[in-house]
Amino acid sequence: MPPALIGIDWGTTSFRAYLLDRAGAVLDRIEAPRGILAVENGAFAEAFSAALAPWLANHGRLPAILSGMIGSRQGWTEAPYARCPAGLRELASALMPVPGAAEIRIVPGLDQRDAAGLPDVMRGEETQILGALTALSIDGGTFVLPGTHSKWATVEGGRIAGFRTFMTGEVFAALRAHTILGRLMAEAPGSGSGFRCGLDAARRLATAGDLLNRLFSVRSLGLFGDLPAHELADYLSGLLIGAEITAAHRPGGETVVLVGSEALCARYRAALDCVGVASTTAPADCVVLGHLKIAEVAGLVA
């Protein structure tokens, strides 16, 4: 089948473009180190044309659906957040065309307020979740998207009902690189046993502040040789991911679906296993099925 759509996951530090036919098969893909932070002076139109030059030359102006931070205030053009609950219909009807190119449309992110009135936001994950629903032929469950800012979303009847962000990945990176905790860490292949120690320690945390206390054990356990240097980074990772899961997971029979890079999903799968929670992992690149479904509902793919 001929190409019918360009889907792009365009984030802060990454640019992943997919050439799709109308059944969602990936005909070609282009990745570039052209995250929005790497595009200067708002030259997104030029970055788009340059990165996709081969496709544009061969196939002309195809409809394009972009998701991720490209729709933020720092992106190409701001696509105002849609409000939860939201599914294909809500996102398709709120697509934001970029200036001067009506065939290029940006998926809005989602925002919500929790019971205490605190706002939370996502950009890009909504499209991954809708793609995962399609890939797995389901219309509900708990979706976990691990990463710099992990998202835990609840999906009901094909619509994202609500979500929470956990800064686990970014906190881990900042603590490792910019506090005393990184001093004793040795680079080494992932240590299953350090990770499990961290998960165990996380289960014994009673309050939020106990985490600020227990973090110091990354140092003290290293200082006394209770944990070898090459296990300390994984211990910290287990401590943070374990705390995230305890806070985020609501016991219940529903499917937990992991969406993300295989390495991170494997780490979360192991952590969920540890607390007896079974999980499914969505196929890599399922985001393209989100791009396709949104385009279909918006009437952009014949």
Next chain:
Amino acid sequence: MPPALIGIDWGTTSFRAYLLDRAGAVLDRIEAPRGILAVENGAFAEAFSAALAPWLANHGRLPAILSGMIGSRQGWTEAPYARCPAGLRELASALMPVPGAAEIRIVPGLDQRDAAGLPDVMRGEETQILGALTALSIDGGTFVLPGTHSKWATVEGGRIAGFRTFMTGEVFAALRAHTILGRLMAEAPGSGSGFRCGLDAARRLATAGDLLNRLFSVRSLGLFGDLPAHELADYLSGLLIGAEITAAHRPGGETVVLVGSEALCARYRAALDCVGVASTTAPADCVVLGHLKIAEVAGLVA
């Protein structure tokens, strides 16, 4: 009275020396940017002589008591940790002379294991606490030493019975400087209302992982203008200090004594007030009374 003792609080980044008479009056003081990280190739003897040259020239070889990270593996000479519970007697009997200068002695830090077997350590704070006991003429209570690594210690019968470290200050600095949370923050004078919002939010945290979630509100509240940019840093500060206090404070009638810089103590005093905990602040430089008392018990001051 003539000088009887040199007391030095020699930490990772600071060097504060006090010339004391035998009643504990401070006759002179010398501060220098000569924390142990600034002393190269282990040249601590030279750093000591250079910083204190005027005193050594005028008063000859006085006994000196040093506390802080100067006794760590990265310091002048390692003073092995004493074990809790420990008071003046235990510390005085474990003083570690530096190589080649028997009149210069380092106070050991303290270590302990909690109920779960996790180690914790302090270096320097034990001397501040013993000084505060003397300054306030008390022999027990809860002692809070806010800072990069906040310490909460329980003192009974003049001895430090146990303590916990909270990485509040270092986590705050790493999150502000090295994560997305700092991006929206404007430099401004301390904002009481941002701080109180953070304290309120901390009270609503149920588990450790909820902190990883709530941290993101520093960004989302800024993004939607719920909190002005100049209040965001104090909101983060309130969130972390509030979580620390909830985890660390055990309700009871005992005195809470704050020991540290006036600015930090004021911040913790306000946070403790918010949860109905009265506190006393120890006098600045009370650490010298710890140096003096330890020297007395060790028989170094006539």
